[in-house]
Amino acid sequence: MSWDEIVVVDWSAGNDTGPRPEADAIWIGAAGEEPVYCRNRALAESWLTERIEAALTTDRRLMLCFDFAFGYPAGFARAITGRDDPLALWSWLEERIEDAPKQNNRFDVAASLNRIFPGIGPFWGNGLKREIPDLPRRGSDRTCRWKQPRREAERLAPGAFEVWQLAYTGAVGSQVLMGLPVLERLRTRFPGRIAVWPFEPLDRPVALVEVWPSLIAKAIARANPDETIRDRAQVSCLARALAAQPDGRLEQMLDVPRDEEGWILGLGHEGALAEALA
Known part of the structure; x- marks a missing residue:
């Protein structure tokens, strides 16, 4: 199970934050790329749509990671x-x-x-x-x-x-209430091409995955001592840490029960993620 691209999205439920990049907005990071600032959810949804279209066109497997819960407590x-x-x-x-x-x-x-x-x-x-x-x-x-x-x-x-x-x-x-509708629209826009982890088998070219960058907050802070916008740093760092994992280890992280509550990718593997940033 290998991925050509891993993208991490720091979400926001707030209003449009304006053209100047700032914290508590939407930041998108991919391994090896400069972080992208999105001032509102509409722009972020458009960016994500284009990224999925590009991956499908070039036959690349894409993992999109979001920092909000994909499920609620059981029942x-x-x-x-x-x-x-x-x-x-x-x-x-x-x-x-x-x-x-x-x-x-x-x-x-x-x-x-x-x-x-x-x-x-x-x-x-x-x-x-x-x-x-x-x-x-x-x-x-x-x-x-x-x-x-x-x-x-x-x-x-x-x-x-x-x-x-x-x-x-x-x-x-x-963030959950304002994020899940966007993911649902992406699923509808690309039927049969997107799998949602851990609820569905990852046998489609695009995966939607839940993450929580604070799992390795200390490692991110050490790697970016001068960063003034934490959100910008954590999307890049977590994307890099996930992309640096050998296939077998990343597969272990993804191997969790298909529980209705969902799961946080990397939970229980914090050491491996932090080590990738050392």
Whole structure:
């Protein structure tokens, strides 16, 4: 199992950040290439589409890695879609998320998800000025919490946050809500050409893979002591670390159960990834 190109994407759920490259935006890195800054998700989706088209045209195997969860804790997909299929949840979200460079409806969609369950929750973190019924600002205001709040991967990755938190320090839930619809559109645009890891066999020319650069945060910091934009450094470093792995080791990293929660590539192999940056 070999890959001709490995690309890492640092995602963002925020609004258009303007033409000047900055942190907390979308950064894309590929081994041996300068990082690409995308000021909004529409531009990032266009860049990804072109990259996939180029790989398919030249018959190259392409791995696209994204730093947000591909699944939710066990049972959530069935509660929403009636199926234990995380990709059905991707489709559900793509049909409901409205996205524009300066605004999106992620908080309202999260509130609609909360209304499916009794009480208040499990999503929290209303980051808007207006009040949104059924979406509390604080996690402590919830009366409905998922029976297992973290995915197994998050329980094993020190510092990983829950997917239910949508705003404030460390929040990752908004990235999931705004990222999965984009991946679903890519799957639809290239039917039969894209596989989603670990839910599907990697027998197609393009793979979508979940990563978390913070797995090797210390190694990235050592390799880039003068970098002022952490996101820019981590996409390049993780892409380089993954590309430097021998085929057998990368195959070991990819060899995980096809669990509905998904997984983080490289979890449990942090030493091998960090060593590649030494």
